[in-house]
Amino acid sequence: MPRLKTEILVSQLRELRNNDLAELCDAAEAAIIAGGGFGWLTPPHRDVMESYWRGVLLIPGVTVYIGRLDGVIAASLQLARPPSNAEACTHAANITTFFIAPWARGHGLSHPLLEAAEEQAQREGYTVINLDVRDTQKRAIQVFEARGYECWGKHEKYARVGGNYVTGYYYAKALTP
Numbered sequence: 001m002p003r004l005k006t007e008i009l010v011s012q013l014r015e016l017r018n019n020d021l022a023e024l025c026d027a028a029e030a031a032i033i034a035g036g037g038f039g040w041l042t043p044p045h046r047d048v049m050e051s052y053w054r055g056v057l058l059i060p061g062v063t064v065y066i067g068r069l070d071g072v073i074a075a076s077l078q079l080a081r082p083p084s085n086a087e088a089c090t091h092a093a094n095i096t097t098f099f100i101a102p103w104a105r106g107h108g109l110s111h112p113l114l115e116a117a118e119e120q121a122q123r124e125g126y127t128v129i130n131l132d133v134r135d136t137q138k139r140a141i142q143v144f145e146a147r148g149y150e151c152w153g154k155h156e157k158y159a160r161v162g163g164n165y166v167t168g169y170y171y172a173k174a175l176t177p
Helices: 020-033 046-056 110-123 138-146
Strands: 008-013 062-069 072-080 092-100 128-134 150-161 164-174
Touching: 008 110, 020 046, 020 072, 020 092, 062 110, 072 110, 092 110, 110 128, 110 138, 128 138, 128 150, 138 164
Parallel strands: 092 128
Antiparallel strands: 008 062, 062 072, 072 092, 128 164, 150 164
């Protein structure tokens, strides 16, 4: 039987409409449970998660991108600019809180999400994008390296999961003008 084609749509999330908040929370919770969350090891109470997403949309210098699979939010990442008091870092933006819900993995969401953030950073004059990732997120590391991110550092005690330290890696990508 042929595989049905799925529709992928990546966009900037400027405001929460209709079911956006519920879908974003559902996808984030699924990613956290699968070990590919963005800092949380267990999903927080729903009201905490909802407050997080509402709040992140209000942070100056942060752009939230979402990936929809067949119309449902299944992934997200944030493009964060340096704070105004970090003059020495005005050339570099950061990708943070990148996740794809487990049920949406393997459908090709990661590259368009990263591409959207990279293109935005480049339009704004940034010459470098930085990100970090836990060693346990092997597929994410493969995706980053396939897109030209280079590992420049390793931290043996980057995170604690289940009482054990997990190594983390720091990546950067030069953006061409």
